[in-house]
Amino acid sequence: MPTNVVVRLPDATSAGAGSFPLTLAQKRIWALGQIGNHSVFPTQVLALRLRGNLGLETLFSALRRLAHRHPALRTRFLRSAGGRVECTIDATDAFRISTNDLSKIVTDARDAALSGALSAFLASPIDLDNDVSARALVVRLGAADHAVAISLHPIVCDPASLRTLARDLSTALAGPWSDAPLESGLGRAIVEQRWVRSPAHDDALSYWQATFTEERSCASLPIRGTLGGNATGLRQQYRFAIGSDLRQRLAKLAKASGLSESLILLTAFNVLLARYGGQFTLRSGVVCDGRTGPHDMNVIGRFEDVVPLRLDLSPAMTFVAAAQHVRDRFGEGLSHHLPLELLTQELWRDDRDMRDTYIASLFEHRDVLIDTRSATPGFTITPALPLAARGDADLAFITEISAAGHVDATIDASDALFDGALLAQAGKHFVRILESVAADGDIRLRDIALLSAEELDRLSAPYEDDGADDDRPVHEWIAEHAVLTPNKTAIIYANERWTHAELDQRANQLAHRLIGVGTGPEVCVAVLVKRSPEAIAAILAVLKAGGAYIPVEPDQPPARNHHIFRDAGVKVIVTHSWLRERIPADIDATILELDQLDLSSEPVTPPTVPTHHNQLAYVMYTSGSTGLPKGVAVEHGPLTHHCQSTARIYEMSEASRELPFLPFSSDGGHERWMVPLMVGGSIVLPDQALWTPAETLAAMRTHGANNASIPTTYMQQLAEWADITGEAPPLRLYSFGGEGLAQTTFDLLTRALPAERLINGYGPTETIMTPMVWKVRPGTRFQGTYAPIGRAVGRRRVYVLDPDLNPCPIGVTGELYLGGEGVARGYVGRPGITADRFVPDPFSAEGGLLYRSGDLTRWRDDGTVEFVGRVDHQVKLRGYRIELGEIEAALVEQPGVGECVALLRNDDGQPSLVAYVVPEVGSTIDPDELRRAVGSKLPDYMVPSAIVPLERLPINPNSKLDRAALPAPVKRMTSALAPATSLETEILAIWRDVLGLTTIGVTHDFFDIGGHSLAAIKILTKLRRQRPDLSATIADLFNNPTVRSLAACIEKGNEAIGSQVITLRASGNKPMLYCFPGLLVSTREYVKLVDSLGPEQPATGFICYSLSEELKLNATVEEITGRYVEYIRKQSRDRPCFFLGWSWGGLLAYEAARMLGSDVDLRFIGMIDVCEIGSEFALGAVPQFAPGERNLLQSQVTDWLARTQMRSDWDRLLQSMDALTYEQFLRFIGNEKEALPTDGPDVSSREHTFWILIDNALIFRRYRMQPHDCPIHSWTAEDSLHRGLNLIDWRQYSRRANPAEIIAGTTHLHVIGSSAFHGRFARRIEDSISGLKHN
């Protein structure tokens, strides 16, 4: 907004004369003060230490001259009747200066004493109701050592003003100085109001509306969780410095490229946001000082504002190009500047655009506060306190030039949202960005390295493992135990027991035969044998013969198996004769049938075959998300080294007896027999593809298993069973993997399955078996949606990288890459895809490859990797980036939900989120109930539009979820039931007419078919017209929301008829919650809140009198409340209960509490956005009219009354007004933008609503609030503060009221449905209930 329009103000210089309205920003600050918030806009403090020859009197005199010059130091705020606020200027001596002499304190303790004195001075906020806008403190620390602090209310001052103040103080101290009072800047509101009605405003607004419809991520640094919001309002600061040396190098860049220093800093901050968020098109904000002319520079006032910045950066952009782009966009924004308060109001107008926030991060650059070099000789001035930051964004990044030549930087951020370590890291990386661009301004954004080599080395390092590997291949390790412990059991399988020697001899004999039929290096041998000791012997035989084995599961689809035989070019197939038909007849391979083979002639000693490090060991086929399975080729060296490391990390020994439950079609299944046998241990091999949980636990007990390796998908069932039966034997180790593991599942299995150690394994086939593990004690807690996947195993490193292969900082989500020796050779016969997924390793000194996993992960501080989701499971819906895993995690937390999966479907061209849910054993799931429950945990755009219960999730042959096999949701259409009685027929006809629906039946729910309170009134009005004998109310309809139940209720005709009480939830063991209605509110609006409070929270709502009555005059608040009070007294006498009042309902709740007194045990009243009555109808508010305006308005009213159909209603209302009230009414309609409505008397008409509004204003103008001490918690919608609404400070009326909490990103109308509000209200209820228990 241009503020350089000079407005001459009357009497601006003389104290006390003339009062001025507030600007939009000032109204917001005032409203914040009303609700007790002093942190969003902190007190502005200038604190300076003055060392040198200076008399106290000089200091006082300088301060007084400062107050004389700057009216902002002596502004008073007057609240007129009805809450309108204006400001006026007081005399110079209204500015109070207090003193504190600390010179007697010993030198060492003086600094501490000073900071104590400053804290005490600043402890209480400036009370604008009683004090002027500023005050000062002078501290004497010694003859030549003083400190001065000037504290100003943020409504009259901003950080740039403090610079002016510091400069003027320094000048005043230096000697003679023109201290003629300056213009106050108080006339800015008038300029602003004028501008808002100008075409320039409309231009600016359309610019921002166009800007904000474009999709851009609201950039910020990664936050702790996905939900919760800025609950406490507490902030944390991380401070660091940008050294003067770096500054000088940046200055060279600035000069060479024609950029300013602040622009370089601003760009670097946005590059930081882009790199941390992985989004280069983004939106952030810039704090600008709002001063447009040289005159403004000298004035102290609240000029500061925020300019949104929308950026289209790209990773390939050079830094200088990015800075130029930032400069252009900022300039564009500045030339369309709209006050932030106005901008957000306009953007929040449309429900569909409601989102958490528009700007999450702010950048602010401040000039040096005071230039010590230019200060007067004889003394030095240094800042004694850092300046505060505005707290209306989640995060503010402030750079301030220091007098010493460096830049002080502060990250000031929400304490609840951000992890302190992450902010410190971001600060470090900001400096690193500056270092990079100082060295090369043309560096591309993607080439700026954030992590140092040392940090990367630490984060990527594998699991600690001191053991030494040897190069013998796996089969030689296993064979060794046939010599060392030949008679020890190796495999238990049903009734069979195989010793190490037997296993080895069987394998040797077959190996000789395999060599005989041409098996050798790089020759693939398919083993088409079900999981069994024979299969293991056959696999070992292939390895001993020098070949590569391919496990083929006989029970898998023939098409898949045929593909494997052909794709891998198998030369030999080992199988059984009864499986012969599963092999295609035309295959060119030797087939060996184990049951037909006579191997007695073959030697039992091993063949002499050398094994090369790079020789092929096996090919494992994996199902991709699309297309045919691909064969992953793995070599001997990496395989044996992996297995040796795994044996050490899993602490395996010859005592190990493992139950491996993983199928042989996954490589993990092979690790879990190889490793125990390599160390001389044994395995208990299941004789069926699937065992029941009971069979599994029985086998563990019978055979004394001490390890078990189980797919995550089966782990849940096993743990549930064990939890019920308590049959799980204590094991040394459970290892699991294959899918993400949620905390609830992890908790269940640590409770139900006793073990010393748990290992969550992770690994794509391409990186060999289980390349990463998270090894913990049972009961470990973790943050995030899924259990961490830990660190690398063996000769590997893991990296979390962005799309440009840059390592991501800790806490930043990126794709997981695995490198080092332990990766596969590639995909058999697919060089292109191999080169796509296996890329050169830029981090290793030995070179090699990195495998790109497709999994989204992030590093924790210690290098542990957290699993976030699949790259392809991150979806976009209506412009929101959605991580499906978050939806799944919210579902799994709900009681009764076992497993679930969410996905974005596109069944009928309409993308929608669908969740599939498997109930826990013994539970059933009501999809609607579940949807409502997660609706209170997730942002609206993440709530699945359908939840499909399934008996089990479809699993593919690798024990992984088969997403493609999930069914499309079936739309449930309940049939329209015909009416059975004449009353039903009558009511149904009215419903169809009012709702405009012809297909509805008598059992359809009013709200499900689009019913709302106005429709309800229309229905009742029609019904009453047809059947004047009936007295059904809107409450009856809401309590009986089908035609059938309403008809039954009317026919029963009991006392329920005609009430104003709506049962929101009838039962529950918590105290009753009574919800009081706002104007024209039906209480239906409370349903979502009540849903989120859970099944134990009973709740009752009252219908707004304006919806339940004919237009009736002269009601009083006490009368209206009286009916509610009577009901509450009857229901809750001497019992605990809660009240909740939204908007004007808060006044009703308060009055009800006062009337009830100690009749009930009211635990607290929740007040949501309760405003005082508008100023227009306040008692004693005398309206002002421009010349001729009153007559004009009067003739408008006369003309209107002649036309309206509600004439008689209006006449009654207008006749009830006294002369002053009528004048106020004229003023009110004069202020309305739109013409007087004549569309009544229909209940949904504007005119009807207008009548109710005026009537309501008259009801409340007569109401006087009496003090009443009861506990009050209040909440305020952020938008209401932006609008400067006249919010009630409940602390005026009750000593037990708390300052209001702000619900960010919502409006007066939407706050009631905001999940952030629901969460905080629930917490208050929980606190209160736990208080009850302690009593």
Add this chain to the structure above:
Amino acid sequence: MDIDDVWQVVRDREGRYSVWRQGRPVPITWFATPFTGSRDECLAHIETVWRDPRPSGWARVMDNRDQTPGPR
């Protein structure tokens, strides 16, 4: 095609192929081949030229063994 998005086909000393963005230093043990283009073009090229999946050291050992007469 984005002028900044040029890729090159690279090979390592074991004869493996992969792709690397042009303009970034080629990682150690890898060297650039003359083929450049979009990432997809490079991958399509590799599909046609990478014939032997074996690392070259092992391929030499194995092929020498094959040529050596006598028992293996």
